Amino acid sequence: MPMQYPIKLNLAQTPTPLQLLSRYSQRFGNTRIWVKRDDLTGAATSGNKIRKLEFTLAEAQQQGCDTLITCGGLQSNHCRSTALLGAQLGLKVHLILRGPMETQSDGNLLLDQISGAKISVYNAKFYAKNLSKLLQQWQQHYAQQQRKAMIIPTGASDGIGVWGYVAAAQELKSDFHQHQLQPQHIVFATGSGGTQAGLTAGNALHDLNCKVWGVNVCDDETYFQHKVKQDLIDWQQRYVDLLPTDFDINSLDINILDGHVGPGYAKAEPEVFATISELAQTEGVILDPVYSGKAFLGMVKEIQHGKLAGAKDIIFIHTGGLFGLYAQKQQLSEHLTTLEMTQG
Numbered sequence: 001m002p003m004q005y006p007i008k009l010n011l012a013q014t015p016t017p018l019q020l021l022s023r024y025s026q027r028f029g030n031t032r033i034w035v036k037r038d039d040l041t042g043a044a045t046s047g048n049k050i051r052k053l054e055f056t057l058a059e060a061q062q063q064g065c066d067t068l069i070t071c072g073g074l075q076s077n078h079c080r081s082t083a084l085l086g087a088q089l090g091l092k093v094h095l096i097l098r099g100p101m102e103t104q105s106d107g108n109l110l111l112d113q114i115s116g117a118k119i120s121v122y123n124a125k126f127y128a129k130n131l132s133k134l135l136q137q138w139q140q141h142y143a144q145q146q147r148k149a150m151i152i153p154t155g156a157s158d159g160i161g162v163w164g165y166v167a168a169a170q171e172l173k174s175d176f177h178q179h180q181l182q183p184q185h186i187v188f189a190t191g192s193g194g195t196q197a198g199l200t201a202g203n204a205l206h207d208l209n210c211k212v213w214g215v216n217v218c219d220d221e222t223y224f225q226h227k228v229k230q231d232l233i234d235w236q237q238r239y240v241d242l243l244p245t246d247f248d249i250n251s252l253d254i255n256i257l258d259g260h261v262g263p264g265y266a267k268a269e270p271e272v273f274a275t276i277s278e279l280a281q282t283e284g285v286i287l288d289p290v291y292s293g294k295a296f297l298g299m300v301k302e303i304q305h306g307k308l309a310g311a312k313d314i315i316f317i318h319t320g321g322l323f324g325l326y327a328q329k330q331q332l333s334e335h336l337t338t339l340e341m342t343q344g
Ligand SMILES: *Cc1c(COP(=O)(O)O)cnc(C)c1O
Pocket: 047, 048, 049, 077, 078, 155, 157, 189, 190, 191, 192, 193, 194, 195, 196, 288, 291, 292, 319, 320, 321, 322
């Protein structure tokens, strides 16, 4: 189906590679895992958020915005991508981050600071209660300075951001063609729902014939059923003119692999760190403890005895997150076995 897109900027390094995990997959017998390397969409700007921001930031420019306000956890990959892309485009960026503050900046936060973004950290309770008010107050603050600020929601997950992974689904279509593949499943970490909304719609629009699964890294299945649906509704309402007339978002299956959150958002069990370490050692691919590592482990468990059992080919979308690993290096260090230091 030929697809019309709204305006976008070319910011991401795409197409990203589709890489077969030939050694890691041997443990499963007949299941092969392929990794879509969206951790390679840029260097410091890398990950899944840049695909959405290509559309979001085009819209910001079109609206004449000179400032971006967005929000997330202290180690938000989305905030880091926005901070750097804002700098690249000459826009002021203000990040509203959920505390508590780190004693020494690391990972994403360090890059936020280098990018020159203005950063406001609020304690977690206050943030949860007052986020939308805070965003609006800062927007008004900039209006008083004759600046026009766009508020980008958490993870750039709204109707605009959905396009990022509708377009990525089209890229996957040509990957499948090139590798002569018809995978059964597409699996990835879901956190604010926009990647899942985009892939769910894109899977149908581009006839990928896959089952699209988000592994939730926070909240639960009910929450994500609702959130992904909301993003799809917002997308449909904003872009009625671009979507095929016979396309109905109510016919889309929203599939969640729940049960892999572990101790909580951004808190990973030792098994996740062991998986990160193992994949790095067998394939040279680095996952992160907050998103991709948790989702990858969830996928492995579902292949071994769960909803993905018996599949021949599975696509894992590596959504990035490398810098988040640095903020948790303490937890990782126990799983590093090869370190040997010699004095001399
Ligand atoms: C944000 C993020 C996700 C989740 O994507 P959403 O579109 O927010 O659901 C997954 N992986 C990484 C590394 C992320 O930064």
